[in-house]
Each structure stands twice: as C-alpha cells, then as structure tokens.
Amino acid sequence: MKSNILSWLQEGNIIVPALLFSEYRKLNLNEIELVLLLNILTFLEKGHEFPTPEELSARMTISVSDCNEMLRRLIQRGFIEITDEYSNEGIRFEKYSVKPLWEKLVDQFLINNKTNKEMDKKAEETDLYTCFEKEFGRPLSPFECESLGMWMDDDHHDPIIIKAALREAVMSGKLNFRYIDRILFEWKKSGIRTIEQAKSHGQKFRQKQTQKMNPKVESQKSSVPFYNWLEQ
Structure with a gap:
C-alpha cells in the first residue's frame, strides 16, 4: 500500500x-x-x-496514426514547434516547445482584457447619458449628445469627472451644458482628473467662501456656498 502511494507521488x-x-x-x-x-506538457515536465506518437497515443483513446496527424496539425497551426538542440557533447537532438501555445494564450488574454475594458467604457458612457437625462x-x-461625446473623446474627461461636474451644476442651480x-474646463486647467481631487477642490473653495461671507448675509443664504464657474 505504502509503495503504491510512493509511486503515485513520484509521478509528479x-x-x-x-x-x-x-x-x-x-x-x-x-x-x-x-x-x-x-x-x-507532462512528458516535458x-x-x-x-x-513519440506511440508514447502519446498510449495515454489517449486515439490511434498512433491519428496522434501523428494531430501533432502535424498542431505544428502547422502554430500551437507547438519542434526545435533543434545540442547536448554538451555536441549531439543534435529535437524537442517539442509549447512556447507558441503560451504566446497564443497571452494574446487571447489581452484580447479578453481589451474587450472587457471596451464593454466597461460603453456601460459607463450609457450610464452617463442616463444620468444627464435624469437630471x-x-x-x-x-x-x-454631441457635447457629451466631445468631452469624452476630444477632451478626454473621465465619465466620473463629467458626472461630478453635473452634480456641481445641479447643486449650484445652474443646470446647463x-x-x-x-x-x-477649469478642472482640467487645474489638473483635476479624479473624483477625489474634484471633491477636495470644491471643499477648499467652499471653505474659503464661507470665511469671506458676512455672518448676516450667511444667515440669509444657503449654508453651503456654490462656485459660479461662468464668472471665471
């Protein structure tokens, strides 16, 4: 029993x-x-x-001739390759390489990643249009719609930043494009590219405005001052 287990472990x-x-x-x-x-891969490991095709087919349910044909097709399709190597004694020998397989797998991973990013971007853009129509x-x-597209494609504003600007306009009671x-424009000029920077910028501005406001006037107005961007 113990020897059987050891044999199993030695298989690797x-x-x-x-x-x-x-x-x-x-x-x-x-x-x-x-x-x-x-x-x-198991043999290489x-x-x-x-x-040989005989050794490979012995582990599978296909004949030697089918295995040989399948190996030929895998080489032609660029999944494996046969390379020439030389031993320390200078003897030439051949070996299988699965590097082409890994290269194809990496390419597929990059394609998937690009596709997922494009889908996420499209979803963000759809959500952005929905937010604007709702407000x-x-x-x-x-x-x-063209203005929204230009903000994203030409000015390269992140949809999250555009949403933040929309909220700023809503809070300021100046809901127009x-x-x-x-x-x-002002945020880009100030180097604001993240939602955290936009929030920080707004908070700092409101703090300054609060300090400048007359207490009497402050009591008559909203407790949260807003920035009139159009006056800049």
Missing part, C-alpha cells in the same frame, strides 16, 4: 494555467487536442522532451 505534477481550460475553445482547440497538449428631466438634444463645460 504539472502546472497548467487555468486560462488554458477556459479559453481553449476560443483558440479553436478541441478536447482531444487539449489532452494531447497536456500529455506533451519529466524531462522527456520529444515523446435634465428630458431626452438630450443632438447638440447635447455651458456651465458644466466651464466647470470641466
């Missing part, structure tokens, strides 16, 4: 990226091809760098 383990299992279909690999690649209480005009555009 291989490390396979989880991404390979989740993305192999997008790489146009089928399950048999995936298992063949995993067997090649054990130091057997050029397993304005009506659908945006073509000119207003010209006012919001002025806020964004």
